[in-house]
Structures are given as C-alpha cells and as structure tokens.
Amino acid sequence: MRTVEEKVMFIDEEKSADDRVMYYGKGDVFVFRTYATPLTNITNVPESDFTGRENVIFGMNIQVSFRGEKFLPSFTEGDNSMIIATDSMKNFILAHAAKYEGATMEGFLQFVAERFLDKYDHIEAVELSSDEIPYDTVKIHDGSSIVESDLVYNCSRNEYSTASVEVTRTNEGYKLTKQTGGISDLHLIKVSGSSFYGYIQDEYTQLPETNDRPLFIFLDLSWIYQDMRDGTGDNPERYVAAEQVRDIAVTVFHELYNNSIQHLINEIGLRVLQRFPQLDQIRFKTNNRTWEPVIQDIEGSKGQVHTEPRPPYGFQGFTVTRKDLENKGNK
Amino acid sequence: MRTVEEKVMFIDEEKSADDRVMYYGKGDVFVFRTYATPLTNITNVPESDFTGRENVIFGMNIQVSFRGEKFLPSFTEGDNSMIIATDSMKNFILAHAAKYEGATMEGFLQFVAERFLDKYDHIEAVELSSDEIPYDTVKIHDGSSIVESDLVYNCSRNEYSTASVEVTRTNEGYKLTKQTGGISDLHLIKVSGSSFYGYIQDEYTQLPETNDRPLFIFLDLSWIYQDMRDGTGDNPERYVAAEQVRDIAVTVFHELYNNSIQHLINEIGLRVLQRFPQLDQIRFKTNNRTWEPVIQDIEGSKGQVHTEPRPPYGFQGFTVTRKDLENKGNK
Amino acid sequence: MRTVEEKVMFIDEEKSADDRVMYYGKGDVFVFRTYATPLTNITNVPESDFTGRENVIFGMNIQVSFRGEKFLPSFTEGDNSMIIATDSMKNFILAHAAKYEGATMEGFLQFVAERFLDKYDHIEAVELSSDEIPYDTVKIHDGSSIVESDLVYNCSRNEYSTASVEVTRTNEGYKLTKQTGGISDLHLIKVSGSSFYGYIQDEYTQLPETNDRPLFIFLDLSWIYQDMRDGTGDNPERYVAAEQVRDIAVTVFHELYNNSIQHLINEIGLRVLQRFPQLDQIRFKTNNRTWEPVIQDIEGSKGQVHTEPRPPYGFQGFTVTRKDLENKGNK
Amino acid sequence: MRTVEEKVMFIDEEKSADDRVMYYGKGDVFVFRTYATPLTNITNVPESDFTGRENVIFGMNIQVSFRGEKFLPSFTEGDNSMIIATDSMKNFILAHAAKYEGATMEGFLQFVAERFLDKYDHIEAVELSSDEIPYDTVKIHDGSSIVESDLVYNCSRNEYSTASVEVTRTNEGYKLTKQTGGISDLHLIKVSGSSFYGYIQDEYTQLPETNDRPLFIFLDLSWIYQDMRDGTGDNPERYVAAEQVRDIAVTVFHELYNNSIQHLINEIGLRVLQRFPQLDQIRFKTNNRTWEPVIQDIEGSKGQVHTEPRPPYGFQGFTVTRKDLENKGNK
Known part of the structure; x- marks a missing residue:
C-alpha cells in the first residue's frame, strides 16, 4: 500500500498559475462501503475468467487534494x-460513499x-x-457442501x-483532466x-549471464483510456x-521465453492494448527481486535451492502505446 | 511476517543450567527450494477441500538458535x-534444503x-x-482453456x-522437546x-453495546500433537x-452468531480438536481490528459505511485443550 | 517499536491455574502526558552526564493485559x-495519566x-x-543566543x-511479581x-576471519532490580x-577491543552491574548488522567502502548476573 | 526512508522523445564510505550552531536511473x-565512492x-x-572526561x-538539468x-476550532539553488x-504563533530564503499528525493528556520563491 507521502508525489509537479506548487488535502481516508452495486456485464477476454465483482465489501484507501488560487492567503496571511x-x-x-450508486472505484472518485x-x-x-483494500471470498462448508461464504471475507x-x-473547473464546466485505472504490487515469479x-x-x-533463471518481479501497471469517460464503469x-489485466500479464509471463523484464513488459503491454481497444496506453513500473541461487543441481531432482537477494533492486519504467501496437502489426 | 526480534522472544525464557538465558543463532534465513516432494494423502475434514501441496516452491523464512554450556567462554572470555x-x-x-526428501516445513525443521x-x-x-513464504498458483490461458500455471506463481x-x-541431546539420544504447527496473520471479517x-x-x-457489528479479527493459531512425531508429515x-485449520476457522466464524472474539475462538478450537483427534491443544492469539461505523443506514440499501479504527487494539490469548472438548461432550 | 503481536509474546507463557494460557487486553495505547513531574536527583555514574528528564512530554505506547479465572466463561459460554x-x-x-504524580514510566505502570x-x-x-515515545529537545535561537526550546520537540x-x-492479587495484598526497565533499538557501529x-x-x-571489522549491532537491554520496588523512581x-545504561554501553564498546558481540555484551553487563549495585541482572538481545565490505583500501585514505548486508542476521541472547560480577572480582 | 517505488515516482513524469516514459536503474544502493573529506567552512546563520560534518561515516541510500533511446530495443526486441x-x-x-574527494552527497551524485x-x-x-543514512556521534567517558567518540556512532x-x-548529455557537453538538496522526515511538535x-x-x-493546540507535523523540505553549481559544496x-535549514525551521516554529501548517511553512520558507541568498526556492511537503486531546485540564498542573490520532492525515504542498520574499519586503 502506498503511503500518503508516496501518493503526494503524484501531484508534486502540478503547478498553479504562477508556477508554484500549492495544494492541500487528506490522505489515508479509509472507506468501507458494504453492499455496493455489483459490477457485471464486463467484456470477456480469453486470458481471464473474471466476470465481475460482488462488491459486498467495497474497500478503498483514498487521497484527496484541492488546488486553487483562493487558498494562497491561507499560506501567506494565515487566513483560513x-x-x-x-x-x-x-x-x-x-x-458520499453512502450515495454512490455505481460499481467501480474510478466511478466513485x-x-x-x-x-x-x-x-x-x-x-x-x-x-x-485510491488503492483498493481487497477482501477475498473464502470457502466454507454450509452443511451440505463447500461454497463461497457471503458473510466472511479475507482481507488481502x-x-x-x-x-x-483529476477534475478541473473550466469555463465550459467540469473537465476530466486525468483518469487512470491500475493494479499494483503484483509479486510474480x-x-x-x-x-x-x-x-x-x-x-x-559481476553478474553472470544466464539462459534460465527463476525471474521474480514486482509489477505496477496503470492504463489510460482513449476516451477517459470509459473509465467509470457506467x-x-x-x-x-x-x-x-492481471490475468493477461500472468498468461504472457507464462507463455513468453523472456530475455529480460524489459522484454516481458513490452509484450504484456501489447497484449493488453490488443484485448482492450478502448485503451490508449499502459504504463509499467517494475522491480527485479530475483532470488539468489545457492544450489543449482540436486541429484535425482529438477529442484534447486535459492535464497533472498540482497538490496539493491533493479527497476524499470516504460509506457506501451497504441501506436506501438500498430507498428508491431505492420511488421 | 514476524521479525527476528519477535521470534527470538520464543526462546527468551529458556534457561541454561544456572538459570541464565544464553543462546545465539541466525534469523531471516530465507530458503526457496523448488520441486520439493509434494504433500499428498492427508486425511480430509468436512470443512475443507484442501488435499495437499504441490511444493513446486517450498519457501521458508527460518530462524535457528543453539544452546549449550560450551558457548559460555565465547561470552565470558571472548574465546570463539x-x-x-x-x-x-x-x-x-x-x-540441507537440497537433501530433504519430505514434504512439510515441520519435517524439514x-x-x-x-x-x-x-x-x-x-x-x-x-x-x-519458520514462517512459510507462500507462493499461490495463478490461472492462465494455455491456448485452449483457463488452467493453473505450473511455471508462474504469485508470492502471497x-x-x-x-x-x-526444539531437539535436545539427552543420554537416551535426541529428544523432540517442542513441536508446533500453526497458521498466522489470518485477517478475517x-x-x-x-x-x-x-x-x-x-x-x-464509552463503547456502545451492539447486537450486530462487522467483526474484523487478526488470528494466529498454533497446535501441539499428542504424539509430537505426528507433526513431521512422514x-x-x-x-x-x-x-x-484455516478452513475450519472460517466455517465456524461463518456459522456462529458470536458474542465476542473470546466466544468465537473457543468454538473454533473445539471444532479443530474434534476433527483432529491427534491434536492435544490449540492456542490462539487474536486481535480486534473492527472498523469504526460512520453511516449505519442507507436508504434503499442494506449497506453501511465504515472507516479504519484508530489504535489501540484489543487482543486475546487462549488455549483450548482436549480436556475442554471432553468436558463439552459430557454436558 | 515493538508491535502488539511482539509484546503479547511476553505473556504467552503465563499459565492460569489449569495450565491454560488465558488473557486479554489492549495494545498500542498511546499516552502523551504533558508537563509530568521531572525526574531529578538520580545518582551519577562516570560514563554518563545524564542528570534527569524534564518530562515536558511523557510519551508512552502501553500494553495492558488481565488474567483471572473469572474470565473463563467469556470464552466458554460467550458470557460477557x-x-x-x-x-x-x-x-x-x-x-490515570492525568493522576500520576511520579516521574518514570516504570512508576506509572x-x-x-x-x-x-x-x-x-x-x-x-x-x-x-510500555515503550517510551521519545521527544528530543531541539536547539533554537531565542533572539540572543542558541538555547534549548521549551516548546518545540523532535519525536525520535x-x-x-x-x-x-506484573502485579498479582494475593492473600497478603498486591504483589509486584515482575518489574523490568530497559532500553531497545540502540543501533551502534x-x-x-x-x-x-x-x-x-x-x-x-565461508565467512573470512578478520582482525578489524566495522561492527554494527542492534542492542536491546533490560534489567531487574534486587528489590523490585527500586524500579519506580520514587x-x-x-x-x-x-x-x-546507554552511555555505559557506548563507553564499553568504545574502550574494548572486542572478539565478538558475545564478548562485548558480557563486558557491558559487568560494567552496568558494577555501577548499579541495586541491580540483580541485565539481559541482552542483540543482532549483528555489520556492513558488507566492498573496497578495503583506498590510496591516500584510511577510508573504506561498504554496503548493506543481506539477510540473514546473527543474534545473541544472554544474561549477566551479579554472581558473574562477583566471580570476575575473585579472579 | 523512501522506498524504491516512491523515489521512482520522481522520474515518472519524464518523457522520452516520442512522449513515452522509458528508464531503468537501481534502487537501494547502500554506500557507506568511511573517512570521507570533512565538510568545513560553511557560512553561518544566526539560527544554527552547525559548522560542518566530520564525514567519518558518509552513509547514503542511492537510486540511479538511465534514459536514452538506445535502450528502446531492450524493450521492443528483447535485445540486451x-x-x-x-x-x-x-x-x-x-x-566511485572510493574515488570521490568532495564532502557532500550532492557533490557525490x-x-x-x-x-x-x-x-x-x-x-x-x-x-x-539519495537519502542520507545518518550516523550520530555519541558521548563516551574517555578515562578523564566525557567526550564525543571518534569510533562509535549511533545510526539514526x-x-x-x-x-x-540529473545530468543530461547535450551538444555543448553535460548539462546539470536538475539539482536539489533537502531534508526529510522531520517530526516536530x-x-x-x-x-x-x-x-x-x-x-x-466536525473539527472544533482551537486557539491553542499541540501541533505535530511531519516536514519534508527541498531547495533549488539559483546557480545549480553551488549545490555541490565545492x-x-x-x-x-x-x-x-532544520535549525531555521525549528526556530521559526518556536517563534511564530501560527494559524495553521500553511501559515507556518510560508514563514519558514521566507526565513530560509532570507538567510541563503543563493537559493531560488524552497518546497514543502508536510503532514499533520496532531495528537487527539483526551484530558485538557489537570488540577494543579498545566499538563494535558493526549493520544495518537487516527488516520486520515492532512497534508500540504507548497513552494516559497525568491519573488515571494521580495514581495514581502515591499509591503
């Protein structure tokens, strides 16, 4: 989970009229709305059997910030x-969590x-x-068989x-000036x-070359729609x-004999954009957390022994765009 | 995940011959053994459809410590x-992770x-x-259908x-003086x-009474076998x-209209002991992390709005014994 | 800072009458009392120029737990x-933080x-x-010179x-059955x-021997008085x-050409017991966090380059007793 | 300490030629250089008695990232x-930590x-x-008096x-395109x-107004020089x-009867720019962590009792510029 400090960085570069950073707000606003509207009728993709969210627990850790020149005297004059x-x-x-009738975090924001x-x-x-606070379903025995509980959940x-x-007040009304969806902290090996x-x-x-390593990555992905209004789920x-998106990422990781994390994420990005024509681009922030090898050959077993890597950690940042997908298709 | 410092506390109370705490060891020994022997042929219980572990990734965070009077001069004389x-x-x-042929963490230790x-x-x-480092299976599309990957895993x-x-050297050979299994950091609501x-x-x-609250608990459970040798999984x-044990705990939580965490864990303990006659006792360490209510009634919805509780947190420690189960049966 | 879970372990081994662990309580009770009674008139030791605490901010993170057979029906019957x-x-x-008139955390507990x-x-x-939440004094310019602020503090x-x-009800009244003071999370190199x-x-x-390494240790120390009532500071x-105690530990570390952490902590313990005849024993929990050497010789400099060690970490647990000090004196 | 993920965000918005984020690098590179060149001959300010750094331990947690179009095939072709x-x-x-002859983190980077x-x-x-890993001096008794140790340090x-x-290759040679100094994680009350x-x-x-509250803030400050080359400390x-800068911030906090964090940081920024004419601007990221009041009046004492606030936390972001200082002076 990102801290307030981390999330503040997103807005750090925003400038007010005279090129000054100025904002204030609230972080770690935890919202647990129960029995929100379920998410249904999404479009299927081959890599995933995900069909929707029950939203029995709609959990969010939200950050809000305001901008506007009218806030300047609170700084310069102590005028509240x-x-x-x-x-x-x-x-x-x-x-407003009680009033929201939609089914997505993007829509609520x-x-x-x-x-x-x-x-x-x-x-x-x-x-x-916002970061989702996910509550996974759990299986219970209901007296006759093993089913998903509709009462007990496991906070993941x-x-x-x-x-x-980001919504901005303009002369023509409110404008949606920023809109992203994403998934963070996938830890895949x-x-x-x-x-x-x-x-x-x-x-x-000093690093030896390898043709076959157990690759352990941390992935954060986020995406931007061609028409931002599609992001609400309405x-x-x-x-x-x-x-x-997670299921596509996992499938591509499974399929691809990859040469590096760079190589892998480009292929994931292209596949996501192929499956979802409504997206404009997908951005990756990744980390390499590959284990340290200790014993590579065990007699009578295809197993190995590894241990935790020391810091430091390699990282990558990359955007895959719709134009990339088109260029790929033309080759 | 417990830190070295936490786990050291387990051994803190152990005393050497003249009533002195003396031990030394290593914590955070991360072991990732791939393709260990699968765990199969366990005995089923009604509450669970769990049938075994593939052990493609056998991940552990281990702590070891040694005791013995021969180590005293390293302290008192600086003699190594x-x-x-x-x-x-x-x-x-x-x-030794390469040499172990069994299928359980208890057995490896x-x-x-x-x-x-x-x-x-x-x-x-x-x-x-040891704490398990769990690697969950993930679903991928294998070209024809959605199946579990045998290559990609999600570190949970x-x-x-x-x-x-704890194994002690005695005149009659090695003696298993301590043996526990357990599960930690279950976060259930x-x-x-x-x-x-x-x-x-x-x-x-100041706390208001309630007949119906969303109860959020952190649970750690551990158990002791009547015959400790049963714990290895051989x-x-x-x-x-x-x-x-997790599936039993979840089922009892689902079933029981509970009056408190104390009430709940006693019932979980009795059910676990009923299902597993080979166990002698089960011990609970629990935490109350129940959300703070904000809006209790939403028109046209059975939903509510809650937020994160502040510290402090209530906790409980309790042991349920086989004798408790027998007493219960006699009522 | 220890978590609730860690601190619960202290009481884990306590058993009620029929050999059952049973307690409940509250952890992370943060108490900030301002302008508590200052601590003065302590006895000086040569290694330290510490003379007392202002207690303008008396900050504590407290855990409390209750034991008693009367709590059993809350578990077994759900009877609250x-x-x-x-x-x-x-x-x-x-x-009670408003009512306490003493000057120490031990006394308040x-x-x-x-x-x-x-x-x-x-x-x-x-x-x-309890763990202290320390607020350090800071230096400010008061218009004429640089002095300690009596308004602004730095939370350390x-x-x-x-x-x-631990206070126990007995037939002869309340009995102080446990009493410790201590200092934790000293990170010294x-x-x-x-x-x-x-x-x-x-x-x-695999570890090479060394005659001169930069030794980096984490230390937790705690002590028991011969007469527990001396621990309140009354x-x-x-x-x-x-x-x-911190200043003694640092001085002994500075003075001693040590052969190991074991060697070092024994000498610290003896010195503390020598300075404070009212103590019965001192207990150590230590960790080795020594840097990893990278460049041992830099031309024209006595400097070196090191980096962070990987896990795992070595640890030690040891008690030094007054009898140890007497034995040492007799040699 | 910021994590790799947090620090990566700084570079997140940087775009390559065709408007794509593309970088890769290494985070958590811990460097401990001993006996680096001391920092001396800095210019004094009234609010501070700080005169320099010994640099016996020059500790840093560094992150590096590279950008360049030549890295694109590693993503698109898996070509390393x-x-x-x-x-x-x-x-x-x-x-290069062994080769650096200067005295500052900015200069080393x-x-x-x-x-x-x-x-x-x-x-x-x-x-x-980079984030400094600070090692504070400690006081020891050297046999005759209490002095600062030149061997033992306390990792803060x-x-x-x-x-x-950020250094960019241009046709006219390397250009310093970004340069900041700063201080983070000041926790002041x-x-x-x-x-x-x-x-x-x-x-x-719901928040009650107050004329006198204990204000607890987390502060991060960073500054930009008018001539970036002044930042190296050469x-x-x-x-x-x-x-x-810390000492100025603390002094202004002590002096000012403040109306809000906004009010306070504007005054700190103005004072810092007044003391250091070589700076162009100072940026603040702050958090409000003010205690929750419990008992406001204690008979016979000016003390109070407070406890830890719940989340969420208010935050502020603000830049004070040299122009602000000039405007203030003209009033």
Whole structure:
C-alpha cells in the first residue's frame, strides 16, 4: 500500500498559475462501503475468467487534494477563511460513499470530485486517487457442501487495483483532466523460462549471464483510456477490470521465453492494448527481486535451492502505446 | 511476517543450567527450494477441500538458535573456539534444503535440527522456527482453456503456515522437546452476525453495546500433537495442514452468531480438536481490528459505511485443550 | 517499536491455574502526558552526564493485559458479564495519566496496575508494558543566543526506554511479581577495533576471519532490580535511567577491543552491574548488522567502502548476573 | 526512508522523445564510505550552531536511473546489447565512492552522474537521488572526561538529508538539468502556541476550532539553488547544509504563533530564503499528525493528556520563491 507521502508525489509537479506548487488535502481516508452495486456485464477476454465483482465489501484507501488560487492567503496571511478543513474533506468522502450508486472505484472518485466542485465554488481542481483494500471470498462448508461464504471475507495484502482522477473547473464546466485505472504490487515469479544475457561486459560487470533463471518481479501497471469517460464503469462493456489485466500479464509471463523484464513488459503491454481497444496506453513500473541461487543441481531432482537477494533492486519504467501496437502489426 | 526480534522472544525464557538465558543463532534465513516432494494423502475434514501441496516452491523464512554450556567462554572470555559462525548455520540450512526428501516445513525443521546435533557434538539443544513464504498458483490461458500455471506463481503476503521444533541431546539420544504447527496473520471479517453486549458498565465505559457489528479479527493459531512425531508429515494421514485449520476457522466464524472474539475462538478450537483427534491443544492469539461505523443506514440499501479504527487494539490469548472438548461432550 | 503481536509474546507463557494460557487486553495505547513531574536527583555514574528528564512530554505506547479465572466463561459460554471492555481499559489508562504524580514510566505502570486491581476485584493479575515515545529537545535561537526550546520537540525514532510490571492479587495484598526497565533499538557501529576469528572451520564455513571489522549491532537491554520496588523512581537515587545504561554501553564498546558481540555484551553487563549495585541482572538481545565490505583500501585514505548486508542476521541472547560480577572480582 | 517505488515516482513524469516514459536503474544502493573529506567552512546563520560534518561515516541510500533511446530495443526486441546490467550500475557507484574527494552527497551524485556519461556514451541522461543514512556521534567517558567518540556512532532513524541530480548529455557537453538538496522526515511538535480557527463551517464540519493546540507535523523540505553549481559544496561558503535549514525551521516554529501548517511553512520558507541568498526556492511537503486531546485540564498542573490520532492525515504542498520574499519586503 502506498503511503500518503508516496501518493503526494503524484501531484508534486502540478503547478498553479504562477508556477508554484500549492495544494492541500487528506490522505489515508479509509472507506468501507458494504453492499455496493455489483459490477457485471464486463467484456470477456480469453486470458481471464473474471466476470465481475460482488462488491459486498467495497474497500478503498483514498487521497484527496484541492488546488486553487483562493487558498494562497491561507499560506501567506494565515487566513483560513477559504479553507475547508481536511477533516471535513474526510467527512464529505465518507458521506458520499453512502450515495454512490455505481460499481467501480474510478466511478466513485469521479463522483466525489464533481460533488466537491459543486459544493465549494472556489476550488479550481480536485484530484483523488485510491488503492483498493481487497477482501477475498473464502470457502466454507454450509452443511451440505463447500461454497463461497457471503458473510466472511479475507482481507488481502496482495495485489490491489488503483484509480485516480483529476477534475478541473473550466469555463465550459467540469473537465476530466486525468483518469487512470491500475493494479499494483503484483509479486510474480516464473520458476523456469527466463534468461538474461548479451548485456555489456566491462570492468564493472559481476553478474553472470544466464539462459534460465527463476525471474521474480514486482509489477505496477496503470492504463489510460482513449476516451477517459470509459473509465467509470457506467458502461461496463467499455470498462477494463484490473483482474483482467492481471490475468493477461500472468498468461504472457507464462507463455513468453523472456530475455529480460524489459522484454516481458513490452509484450504484456501489447497484449493488453490488443484485448482492450478502448485503451490508449499502459504504463509499467517494475522491480527485479530475483532470488539468489545457492544450489543449482540436486541429484535425482529438477529442484534447486535459492535464497533472498540482497538490496539493491533493479527497476524499470516504460509506457506501451497504441501506436506501438500498430507498428508491431505492420511488421 | 514476524521479525527476528519477535521470534527470538520464543526462546527468551529458556534457561541454561544456572538459570541464565544464553543462546545465539541466525534469523531471516530465507530458503526457496523448488520441486520439493509434494504433500499428498492427508486425511480430509468436512470443512475443507484442501488435499495437499504441490511444493513446486517450498519457501521458508527460518530462524535457528543453539544452546549449550560450551558457548559460555565465547561470552565470558571472548574465546570463539567453540563457536559455529552464524554464517555457517545459514550455509548448513541451505545445503540441507537440497537433501530433504519430505514434504512439510515441520519435517524439514526436525531434519535440520538433528543434522546440527550430528555435526556439532557440543550443542545441547537446537531450536528452529519458520514462517512459510507462500507462493499461490495463478490461472492462465494455455491456448485452449483457463488452467493453473505450473511455471508462474504469485508470492502471497496473506496468511502463512508456521512451525517450530526444539531437539535436545539427552543420554537416551535426541529428544523432540517442542513441536508446533500453526497458521498466522489470518485477517478475517464477518460483515454481519457478531454481537458485543452485556459487559461491565462503569465510568470508564464509552463503547456502545451492539447486537450486530462487522467483526474484523487478526488470528494466529498454533497446535501441539499428542504424539509430537505426528507433526513431521512422514505419515501424512496423521498430519494437520494449516490450510485445513484455516478452513475450519472460517466455517465456524461463518456459522456462529458470536458474542465476542473470546466466544468465537473457543468454538473454533473445539471444532479443530474434534476433527483432529491427534491434536492435544490449540492456542490462539487474536486481535480486534473492527472498523469504526460512520453511516449505519442507507436508504434503499442494506449497506453501511465504515472507516479504519484508530489504535489501540484489543487482543486475546487462549488455549483450548482436549480436556475442554471432553468436558463439552459430557454436558 | 515493538508491535502488539511482539509484546503479547511476553505473556504467552503465563499459565492460569489449569495450565491454560488465558488473557486479554489492549495494545498500542498511546499516552502523551504533558508537563509530568521531572525526574531529578538520580545518582551519577562516570560514563554518563545524564542528570534527569524534564518530562515536558511523557510519551508512552502501553500494553495492558488481565488474567483471572473469572474470565473463563467469556470464552466458554460467550458470557460477557465479567468482561471489562478493552476500550474501557484504554480509557482507564488515559484517565490515570492525568493522576500520576511520579516521574518514570516504570512508576506509572505500577500505579495503573494497582488502580486496576482496586477497581475490579475479579482480576487476579495485571501486566503492563510500555515503550517510551521519545521527544528530543531541539536547539533554537531565542533572539540572543542558541538555547534549548521549551516548546518545540523532535519525536525520535531512535532508541527508547522500556518498562514492564506484573502485579498479582494475593492473600497478603498486591504483589509486584515482575518489574523490568530497559532500553531497545540502540543501533551502534564501531568503525574500527572489532575482530572475529578463531571460530570453527569446516565445510560450511565461508565467512573470512578478520582482525578489524566495522561492527554494527542492534542492542536491546533490560534489567531487574534486587528489590523490585527500586524500579519506580520514587526514590530517584536508587533508580537506573535507560540513558545512563546507554552511555555505559557506548563507553564499553568504545574502550574494548572486542572478539565478538558475545564478548562485548558480557563486558557491558559487568560494567552496568558494577555501577548499579541495586541491580540483580541485565539481559541482552542483540543482532549483528555489520556492513558488507566492498573496497578495503583506498590510496591516500584510511577510508573504506561498504554496503548493506543481506539477510540473514546473527543474534545473541544472554544474561549477566551479579554472581558473574562477583566471580570476575575473585579472579 | 523512501522506498524504491516512491523515489521512482520522481522520474515518472519524464518523457522520452516520442512522449513515452522509458528508464531503468537501481534502487537501494547502500554506500557507506568511511573517512570521507570533512565538510568545513560553511557560512553561518544566526539560527544554527552547525559548522560542518566530520564525514567519518558518509552513509547514503542511492537510486540511479538511465534514459536514452538506445535502450528502446531492450524493450521492443528483447535485445540486451545496449544494456548496462543494473548490478554493474551498483558496482560502478560503489567503486566511485572510493574515488570521490568532495564532502557532500550532492557533490557525490554529480560526480557519479558525470562518470556514467563518460563511460557509456549511449546514455542520454542520468538521474541520481539519495537519502542520507545518518550516523550520530555519541558521548563516551574517555578515562578523564566525557567526550564525543571518534569510533562509535549511533545510526539514526530520524530526519536525514536528501539530494538529487540529473545530468543530461547535450551538444555543448553535460548539462546539470536538475539539482536539489533537502531534508526529510522531520517530526516536530510544538506543545503550545498553535491555533486553527476561522475555516469554513458547514454540514461536513466536525473539527472544533482551537486557539491553542499541540501541533505535530511531519516536514519534508527541498531547495533549488539559483546557480545549480553551488549545490555541490565545492565552494562551501555557497553550500546550504540540511542541518542549518532544520535549525531555521525549528526556530521559526518556536517563534511564530501560527494559524495553521500553511501559515507556518510560508514563514519558514521566507526565513530560509532570507538567510541563503543563493537559493531560488524552497518546497514543502508536510503532514499533520496532531495528537487527539483526551484530558485538557489537570488540577494543579498545566499538563494535558493526549493520544495518537487516527488516520486520515492532512497534508500540504507548497513552494516559497525568491519573488515571494521580495514581495514581502515591499509591503
């Protein structure tokens, strides 16, 4: 889970009129709405059997921030007359969790952003981002057979979906100036079928080349729609579920004899864009957490022994665009 | 995941001959053994469809410590001649991960403990404990249908099994003086069907009574066999898998209209002991992480809005014994 | 900072009458009392210039737990009539933070434990433990010179003092059955003057011997008084301040050309017992976090380059007793 | 300490020629250089008695990333021929820690960035950022009096200095395209002399107004020089030490009866820019962690009782510029 400090960085580069960073807001607003509207009628993709979300527990860790020149005197004069207390922001978000009738985190964020602009007309822009707090279903014996419980859930600390929106007040009304969906903290290992060789060899090179390593990666993915309005899920056929993207990523990892993480993520990105024509681009932030080999050959077994790697960790950042997919298709 | 510091506490109370705490060892020994022997042929229980572990990735975070009077001069004289470097302990464990032919963490710990006593005859007792590093299977599309991958796994940060052993050198040979299995960091919520009322009301009471709260608990469970040798899994019909205990706990939580965490865990303990006659007792360490209610009634919905509780957190410690089960049966 | 889970382990081994673990309580009770009574008139030791604590901010993270057979029906019958809600325990502790007139964490814990036994006569024993939340003084310019601020403080995440008490109801009144002071999470490095050689060499040995390594250790120390009542600080001349023990530990580390952590902590323990005749024993839990060497010789410099070690980490547990000091003196 | 993931976000928005994010690198490169050149001859400011750094331990957690179009085939073709392994990046940085003759983290980062561009001519830009790993001096008794040890240090988990540089290859040679110094994770409380009132009151307002609250803030500050070359410390009279900025921040916090965090940080920023004419701007990221009041009045004492706040947390982002200082002066 990203901390407040991490998420603040997203907005760090936003500048107000005279090129000054100025925002304030609330982080770690935990919202647990029960029995929200289920997500149904999404479009299937071959790599995934995911068909929707029950939303019995709709759990989110939300961050909100406001921007606007009217907030400047709170800094320069200590004048709080234009300040909405961040405690009130939290109360506003929680109150609107009861009012939201949609089925997605992206939709909820946009709903709240617009209501903030309705309520406080001196705000110029509202940014909201959120990490899902996932609650997995569990299997129980109901007296006759083993079924999914509709009462007990397991709060998961594994991968979770993410969302962000920025809504800006303009002369033509509210404008959706930013909208992303995503999935973070996927920790995947492929035990065989990954290589890393052919890189530059010089006096700083100590890493041995390998044709077959167990590749362990941390993945964060996020995506931008061609038409941002598709991201809300109001039209579920046009919505991309994080679970579907995860299943595509896992399938491509399974299929591809990869030469590096760079190689792998480009192929995942192309496949996601192929499956979802409504997306414009997909962005990756990845980490290499490959185990350290200890014993490579065990007599009578195809097993090996590895241990935890030391820091530091390699990382990658990359965007795959629709143009990349078209170029690939033309080859 | 418990840290080294936490796990050290288990051995803290152990005393050497003249009533002195004295031990040393290695913590955070991460072992990833691939293609270990699968666990099969366990005995089924009604609450669980768990049938075994593939052990394609057998991941453990191990702690080892040694005790013995021969180590005293390393403290009092700075004389290292009887010291096995803790780096060597790590190498020993990793080397034996290639040699272990069994299918359980409990079995591996006992195997290593005995090999340490074989190798270094001045050690009086070896204690090993371990947390599983679980790697979940993932579903992929294999070209024709959706199946479990045999190459790609998802490293889980959710609940994990635990094990500990202590093997002591005696005049009659090695003695298994401690042996536990367990499961830790289960984070379960029941959205409806839990109450808490009837407790003492006085000037320090602020908590309102409730007949129906969403109860969120953190559970750690561990168990002791009547015959400790059953814990290794060498005879899998007598082995208790953490996944089975988890499924029983979840089913009892689903079934029971509970009056408190205390009430719940007693019922879980009785059910586990009923299903597994080979167990002597089960111990609970639990935490209450119940959400804070914000909006209890939403028009036209059975949903509610809650938020994260503040610290502090209530906790419980309790042991359910076979005698408790017998007493219950006699009522 | 230890988590609730860690601290619960201290009480894990406590058994009720029929050999069952049974307790419940509250962890992470954060108490910030401002302008508590200052600690003054402690007895000086040569290694330390510490003379007392202002206690402008008296910050504590407290854990409390209750034991008693009267709590059994809450487990076995779901009967809460003897239950003090853990929320009420928190309120009780906070209320008593306003009433405490002493100057130490040890004293506060004992005060609260006794008040709990006064208030609820079905409790058999109360255990409280606490970690200090230290707020360091900071230097400011007051218009004429640089002085310590009496308004602004820096919340420290470095070493902190610890305390625990157990008070038991007996036929002769309340009995102090456990009492410790301590200091935890000291992270000390000595850049030169530590060795590690002469240990067992065999096929598992990879660690090279060294006559001069930069030794980096994590230390937790705790102590027990000969007369436990000296631990409250009510008679400050008999009180041992964690800051004094820290200064002794640092001085001994500086002075001693040590052969190992084992060697070092024995010498620290002896010195502490020599300076404080009111102590009965001192217990160590230590960790080795020594850097990994990269470049040992830099032309024209006595400097070196090191990097972070990988896990695993070596650890030690050891008690030094007053008898050890006497034996040493007789040599 | 920021994680790799957090720090990666800094570079997230950087785009390559065709508007694609593309970078790769290494995070958590821990460098401990002993006996580096001391920092001396800095310019004093009234608020601080800081005069320099011994640099006996020069500890850093570094992140490096490379950008350049030549890396594109590693993604699109799985062609590693232009790849410098991230393990080699780490080795390069460690090797250059032995060669650096300056006294600051900012200077070291720039030195390494330029050496990377020297060595690998297909890199277009190198970005390096670093968090200091601070090792505080400790006091010991040297046989005659209490002095600072020159052998033993205390690894601090409190505030630490930060630095970042980006060096870009251009037709006119290497260009310093980014350069910051900073200090992070200052956790300061002012026990009296802070207010918060006069903000918007509506149906979402629950927070009571206050004329005197204990204000607890987390602060991260960073600064940009008017001439970026002043940031290296090669000309120490022009260098701004994080410790000096900390002391100014603390003094302003002490002096100012503040109306909000916004109000406070604007005043800190103005004072820092006044003291250091070589700075162009100072940026703040702050968090409100103010305690929750429990007991406001204690008879016979000016003390109070507070407890830990729940999440969520308010935050602020703000830049104070030299123009702000000039405007202030003209009023």
